[in-house]
Amino acid sequence: MPFQPYFLTPVLALVVWTLIMLIWMYAGRLPAFARAGIDPNDARHPDAGYNAKIPANVRAAADNYNHLHEQPTIFYALMFFAALTGGGDKIMFWLGCAYVIVRIVHSFVQVLSPQVAQRFVLFMLGSAILVVMAAKEVIRILTSGALTL
Secondary structure, three states, X not given: OOOOHHHHHHHHHHHHXXXXXXXXXXXXXXXXXXXXXXXXXHHOOOOOOHHHHOOHHHHHHHHHHHHOOOOHHHHHHHHHHHHHHOOOOHHHHHHHHHHHHHHHHHXXXXXXXXXXXXXXXXXXXXXXXXXXXXXXXXXHHHHHOOOOO
C-alpha cells in the first residue's frame, strides 16, 4: 500500500499532547515551587526531598510528562517503521489512533485521580495495542518475503 499522508497524524497528535503536558506540568510546578519556597537549584535531583512539599497532582503531571517519553517511543518507532516499509495501512492507522487516545486518557487519570488501578488498566491497554501493532508488522514482514537474504 502506498504511503498515505494522514497515516502519521497519530504521531503528531501524541507529540502535541506531550507538549500540552509540558505546559500543564510547568503551569502547576512553578507556582508550587514558589508557594513551597523551594529554590530551583534544590530541584536539581528528583530525590532531593523537595517532592514532599509539592502537591500530589503537580508531581503527577511531571511524572506523566516523563512517562510520555518512555513507552510511547515504541509507538513512534512502530509507526515510522510501518510508514517507511509499506505497512502504513488503515488498520495500523486506527491502532495508532487508539493508542494515542489511551495515552491521553491515561494522562488525565494520572494527574486528576489517585486511582492507580485505573491508570494501570489504561497502561496495560496501551501496552496491548503496542503488542498488536508490533505483531502485525512482524507478520507482515515475515509473510512478504522481505527477509530473504
